[in-house]
Amino acid sequence: xxxxxxxxxxxxxxxxxxxxxxxxxxxxxxxxxxxxxxxxxxxxxxxxxxxxxxxxxxxxxxxxxxxxxxxxxxxxxxxxxxxxxxxxxxxxxxxxxxxxxxxxxxxxxxxxxxxxxxxxxxxxxxxxxxxxxxxxxxxxxxxxxxxxxxxxxxxxxxxxxxxxxxxxxxxxxxxxxxxxxxxxxxxxxxxxxxxxxxxxxxxxxxxxxxxxxxxxxxxxxxxxxxxxxxxxxxxxxxxxxxxxxxxxxxxxxxxxxxxxxxxxxxxxxxxxxxxxxxxxxxxxxxxxxxxxxxxxxxxxxxxxxxxxxxxxxxxxxxxxxxxxxxxxxxxxxxxxxxxxxxxxxxxxxxxxxxxxxxxxxxxxxxxxxxxxxxxxxxxxxxxxxxxxxxxxxxxxxxxxxxxxxxxxxxxxxxxxxxxxxxxxxxxxxxxxxxxxxxxxxxxxxxxxxxxxxxxxxxxxxxxxxxxxxxxxxxxxxxxxxxxxxxxxxxxxxxxxxxxxxxxxxxxxxxxxxxxxxxxxxxxxxxxxxxxxxxxxxxxxxxxxxxxxxxxxxxxxxxxxxxxxxxxxxxxxxxxxxxxxxxxxxxxxxxxxxxxxxxxxxxxxxxxxxxxxxxxxxxxxxxxxxxxxxxxxxxxxxxxxxxxxxxxxxxxxxxxxxxxxxxxxxxxxxxxxxxxxxxxxxxxxxxxxxxxxxxxxxxxxxxxxxxxxxxxxxxxxxxxxxxxxxxxxxxxxxxxxxxxxxxxxxxxxxxxxxxxxxxxxxxxxxxxxxxxxxxxxxxxxxxxxxxxxxxxxxxxxxxxxxxxxxxxxxxxxxxxxxxxxxxxxxxxxxxxxxxxx
Numbered sequence: 001x002x003x004x005x006x007x008x009x010x011x012x013x014x015x016x017x018x019x020x021x022x023x024x025x026x027x028x029x030x031x032x033x034x035x036x037x038x039x040x041x042x043x044x045x046x047x048x049x050x051x052x053x054x055x056x057x058x059x060x061x062x063x064x065x066x067x068x069x070x071x072x073x074x075x076x077x078x079x080x081x082x083x084x085x086x087x088x089x090x091x092x093x094x095x096x097x098x099x100x101x102x103x104x105x106x107x108x109x110x111x112x113x114x115x116x117x118x119x120x121x122x123x124x125x126x127x128x129x130x131x132x133x134x135x136x137x138x139x140x141x142x143x144x145x146x147x148x149x150x151x152x153x154x155x156x157x158x159x160x161x162x163x164x165x166x167x168x169x170x171x172x173x174x175x176x177x178x179x180x181x182x183x184x185x186x187x188x189x190x191x192x193x194x195x196x197x198x199x200x201x202x203x204x205x206x207x208x209x210x211x212x213x214x215x216x217x218x219x220x221x222x223x224x225x226x227x228x229x230x231x232x233x234x235x236x237x238x239x240x241x242x243x244x245x246x247x248x249x250x251x252x253x254x255x256x257x258x259x260x261x262x263x264x265x266x267x268x269x270x271x272x273x274x275x276x277x278x279x280x281x282x283x284x285x286x287x288x289x290x291x292x293x294x295x296x297x298x299x300x301x302x303x304x305x306x307x308x309x310x311x312x313x314x315x316x317x318x319x320x321x322x323x324x325x326x327x328x329x330x331x332x333x334x335x336x337x338x339x340x341x342x343x344x345x346x347x348x349x350x351x352x353x354x355x356x357x358x359x360x361x362x363x364x365x366x367x368x369x370x371x372x373x374x375x376x377x378x379x380x381x382x383x384x385x386x387x388x389x390x391x392x393x394x395x396x397x398x399x400x401x402x403x404x405x406x407x408x409x410x411x412x413x414x415x416x417x418x419x420x421x422x423x424x425x426x427x428x429x430x431x432x433x434x435x436x437x438x439x440x441x442x443x444x445x446x447x448x449x450x451x452x453x454x455x456x457x458x459x460x461x462x463x464x465x466x467x468x469x470x471x472x473x474x475x476x477x478x479x480x481x482x483x484x485x486x487x488x489x490x491x492x493x494x495x496x497x498x499x500x501x502x503x504x505x506x507x508x509x510x511x512x513x514x515x516x517x518x519x520x521x522x523x524x525x526x527x528x529x530x531x532x533x534x535x536x537x538x539x540x541x542x543x544x545x546x547x548x549x550x551x552x553x554x555x556x557x558x559x560x561x562x563x564x565x566x567x568x569x570x571x572x573x574x575x576x577x578x579x580x581x582x583x584x585x586x587x588x589x590x591x592x593x594x595x596x597x598x599x600x601x602x603x604x605x606x607x608x609x610x611x612x613x614x615x616x617x618x619x620x621x622x623x624x625x626x627x628x629x630x631x632x633x634x635x636x637x638x639x640x641x642x643x644x645x646x647x648x649x650x651x652x653x654x655x656x657x658x659x660x661x662x663x664x665x666x667x668x669x670x671x672x673x674x675x676x677x678x679x680x681x682x683x684x685x686x687x688x689x690x691x692x693x694x695x696x697x698x699x700x701x702x703x704x705x706x707x708x709x710x711x712x713x714x715x716x717x718x719x720x721x722x723x724x725x726x727x728x729x730x731x732x733x734x735x736x737x738x739x740x741x742x743x744x745x746x747x748x749x750x751x752x753x754x755x756x757x758x759x760x761x762x763x764x765x766x767x768x769x770x771x772x773x774x775x776x777x778x779x780x781x782x783x784x785x786x787x788x789x790x791x792x793x794x795x796x797x798x799x800x801x802x803x804x805x806x807x808x809x810x811x812x813x814x815x816x817x818x819x820x821x822x823x824x825x826x827x828x829x830x831x832x833x834x835x836x
Contacts (some may be wrong), residue, residue: 006733021312023302026310027373030057031291039294040276045267048443048542049074051266051297058308062301064165064244064265065114067121068153069139069368069572069643070375071107073114075445078435083323083644084368087622088123090334092139092639093662093714095747096779097152103330104156104164105594106321111162115315117304118163118209120182120372124150124197125172127666128695129677131592133175136369136622136641140665141696141711144774144798147200154205161314163304166201168213170194171229174680174687175591179249182216184688188370190217191802192693195228201264208241208300212261214249221259223250229260242296249544253279262293266443269541293353323647331610331649336638337715338708340656344614344634344658346717347574349391356572357387358401359601361580361620364413368641369622371588376435383578383618387646390655397572401565402558402604404597408475408512408550411437415528415551418460421450429454437530443542447823452534452543457630460530460549469522470554475514481533484515487526491516492821512550524618532797558600562607569612576654577605580620593678595626595672605629611751618650624675629721630708638662656717663714663823664749667697670708676700697824698770712774712823718744722828723787727818729799731836732792734820738782748820750776752798755815755832759782767801767812772819811835 034042038054046052046061053061066072070082083106085091093099111119122283123134127141139146154164171183171194183192201207210233212222222228223245233239242262250256250264253271257279264270279285298307305312328815337345347355365382370372387396410730417434430449437460446452464486466472474491476482483493492515530549537543568573579601585592596602609615609632616635619625620642630636637660642649652658669675677691677700694702697711718740726733734748753772775798778790796811813835820829 007083009106019313023299023310026233026302026307027295027298029309030059030307031294033057034294036277036280036287036290037274039290040280040447041273041778042264042274042297043290043293044270045263045265045802047268048266048445052265059298059301060306062117062297062304062306063115064118064120065111065116065431066372067107068123069114069373070377071110071114071119073373074441076374076442077445078433082375083327083477084375084380085327086331086334086646087136087369087641088139088644089136089622089665090642090662091153091330092149092665093143093336093640094161094330094333095145095663095665095777096333097148099333100149100152101159102326102446104153105159105318106323106326108157108160108162108317109319109321110323111157111365112160112317116162117306118165118300119157120165120167120211121157122150122153122164123167124201125168125170126193126197126695128173128689129674129680130579130595130624130666130669130680130822131680132173132623133586133591134369134371134588136586137371137373137588141667142665142774143196144200145777146197150197150201150428151205151233154201154207158205158208158413159314160317161304161312163241165209165211166198166207167211169198169210169222169233170213171217171222172213172215175192175589176680177685179214179683180216180685181682182219182686183685184218186689186692187691187804188802189689191693195232198233202233202237202239207239208303210239210241210243212243212245212249214246221251221255223261224252224255226259226751234260240296240299242300246600254284257285257289257293262296268543279613284394288442291741292733322564328642328645328649328652331639331642331646332652332658333661334640334642335649335653335660336664336713337635337660338631338638338664338668338713339633339636340715341634343653344616345637347616347654349655350606351392353396354395354572355387355391356397356399356568356575356612357384357543357578358399358568358575358604359578359580360400360403360405362576362578363398363400365578365646366582366620366641367643367646369584369588373588380644381647383647383650384391386649386651387576387654389648390651397568399565400561400566401577401608402561402600404580404599404601405584406555406599407584408473408552409582411528411549411551414465414467415462417460417528417549419447420459420461421447421455422453422457422459424456434460439552440546441550442544442546452537455534457534458532458545460532462528463525464520464528464551465525466520466522466553467810468519468554471517472520472554473514473517474528475512475552476530476548477512477548477550478532480547482515482547483529483531484549485529486516486518489518512548514552517559557716562604565604566607566611569608569615572612573614575608575612575615576618577608577615578618578620579605581622581625586622595624595669595675596626605633609633616654619641626669626671627708628671658717659742659744660714661716661745664709665710665711667707667711670710674705674707675702693768693770698773701771701825710824710826712747712749712821713826714747714823716744716746718742718784720744720746722820725818725820725829725831727831727833729833732776732794732818732820733789734792734829735787735789736780736782737787738784741784743781743783745779745781747777747779749774749823750792750794751821751824752820752826753813753817753819755817769801769812772824773798774824
């Protein structure tokens with residue numbers, strides 16, 4: 001660094017310190033002007049997504065919105081579309097924090113366009129078990145990779161002057177009984193695994209917010225967990241942002257405020273507000289605790305630029321980012337090619353070559369996971385769309401082959417629907433478009449003119465243009481009184497009562513109910529209508545309306561569909577089969593029960609592979625699934641939930657216009673029984689993390705089980721030679737050469753293995769440690785024949801363990817083997833270092 005650079009760096013630090021102090025001064029001045037009622041009201045939220053404005057101190061209303069793959073805004077509606085990026089598993093698969101930062105900047109741009117100040121993301125819980133229902137919404141099984149990618153994401157969003165809330169703090173690795181479950185986690189795995197990503201993000205990215213989870217950890221609700229929030233997050237790590245509850249998680253006025261919870265959402269009916277003011281007046285809560293929470297909220301408001309007299313943390317945010325282009329790039333960078341025999345990919349697109357595409361998911365793409373992560377993009381490019389646009393006319397044929405969903409799904413393809421809200425007299429109050437048959441309005445998320453206290457009914461109405469002739473099934477999902485009509489004929493009228501569902505998301509995304517059938521003709525439009533009677537919501541703390549119009553096309557004989565696909569495969573040079581999960585398999589609100597692909601998709605792949613040895617399988621799933629035919633096909637490409645541009649990105653990768661850049665962020669088991677953690681169901685309200693430190697690749701290595709594809713695995717379209725490795729306890733240098741014929745990117749992964757001289761490095765040692773663990777990584781790019789050196793810093797934490805007796809981190813000295821690897825277990829070079 002030159003002298004001029006040093007001067008500029010010092011000047012930048014000084015400027016930052018002055019701005020920070022200016023914000024703190026504005027926060028204290030504003031706080032001094034608030035009385036107790038105003039302070040407690042500010043902590044309660046004024047509605048589903050925002051905190052109240054306080055004009056007398058120059059405070060605007062602070063608006064929050066769900067993420068993490070898009071910014072929904074305050075209305076869950078297609079009338080205000082959002083860019084839909086690939087799932088977090090896909091983002092982590094790129095192994096590139098800088099790319100995650102670019103994604104965050106785009107989301108900040110989207111947030112500002114929608115008037116959103118805080119994005120409720122990212123989710124950095126670990127892939128403890130592949131059965132976790134929100135596995136797709138998290139990054140990785142590894143805490144270091146999760147922390148690195150999460151840090152990039154947080155930096156990017158906050159580069160745009162928009163706050164983040166890193167979630168769900170902590171122990172929210174499964175969905176079953178998530179509101180009440182007690183996650184029992186020993187101190188070492190809690191610190192070394194489950195808290196580690198949060199700690200890394202606080203240290204490296206300085207997030208402006210944290211969201212505490214519904215569950216308990218070791219007996220204490222996270223919204224009341226003063227040890228983890230006040231002592232660890234704030235005192236030990238130095239977090240100075242605001243702590244918001246997950247929605248409806250706050251349950252105790254005194255417990256939550258003393259436990260370090262700043263904001264209880266949603267409002268206005270929460271445990272804060274008047275209830276908190278009364279607790280202070282009764283002497284149950286010191287007003288200083290309220291002041292501390294308000295100070296954190298005002299600091300957030302200052303940072304996002306909505307507190308008068310405080311300079312925003314970002315004066316001029318990035319703008320002009322092309323959302324479609326970045327969504328497409330992110331998808332290609334996250335695709336993981338796990339098998340590619342004899343160079344099956346990229347496809348030979350020369351004249352006369354033909355491709356047979358099959359799988360219902362190729363036509364009707366699933367681009368994102370279910371639950372609160374859902375957004376409505378302006379467009380979705382399916383695999384069929386992408387390949388049709390990229391291949392010469394006549395080169396592509398399509399056959400359904402197999403449908404992953406054998407039950408009713410929200411009315412989508414062929415439907416043009418609107419939701420019409422009426423009062424008791426039948427007068428229209430408001431209406432809005434629906435991208436599918438799902439109505440999901442929470443809080444004030446209603447069409448303009450509609451209100452809960454005046455609405456008597458909601459009609460989902462429009463037309464349906466069938467793609468097939470035959471008997472179409474229609475149904476509903478949700479609770480309440482319905483009337484369903486098709487073609488002017490009432491198919492069903494009745495009431496759906498609450499079943500065993502304890503989670504509202506499970507009730508909404510759970511099992512569908514068939515209500516009737518209608519014989520329809522391909523290409524002939526028909527009127528459809530589902531009327532819902534709005535119940536009295538006066539006594540409800542949270543007002544919401546969630547129900548769905550469902551549909552299932554005529555079901556052809558499964559063997560006949562597979563036979564058609566086989567015939568298409570035989571006639572083509574290459575067969576491409578897209579297999580997928582459904583929202584009934586992967587969604588918020590419930591966990592999975594197995595890893596099998598739904599429907600007859602496995603049978604389809606086996607039959608097509610037998611007919612055409614050049615079969616490529618595209619796996620459209622957010623988390624691991626069993627691939628029992630994986631050794632029988634030429635190539636397997638994992639695309640996760642690829643976002644709105646997934647089909648275009650798929651065409652880029654299959655045809656070689658882009659390299660599949662991903663590496664597995666989580667181990668892919670050969671079969672369900674091989675997964676180290678297969679129990680996510682609580683017993684007597686407790687979910688015990690009995691596996692301790694051994695999740696993911698750490699457990700596979702300990703048990704000597706070979707996965708289908710190891711952590712970090714991924715093939716590009718070129719080859720790499722690892723030529724040299726130099727290592728110290730602080731830095732690793734690895735030189736690699738691109739020995740192939742195409743430019744490419746390699747992810748150099750550094751694993752540490754304790755040697756015989758290191759405590760915990762031998763069987764029976766006093767300190768139990770994994771056989772190896774990811775310590776660092778770096779991406780490098782090179783053209784054909786080019787060499788490049790990666791210089792990778794080794795963090796001090798890689799050599800430390802949590803010592804509960806000393807209540808601190810302890811460095812473990814001795815000999816370590818440094819492994820420069822292409823993937824876990826695929827070690828290319830080693831060196832031994834001695835650590836003091």
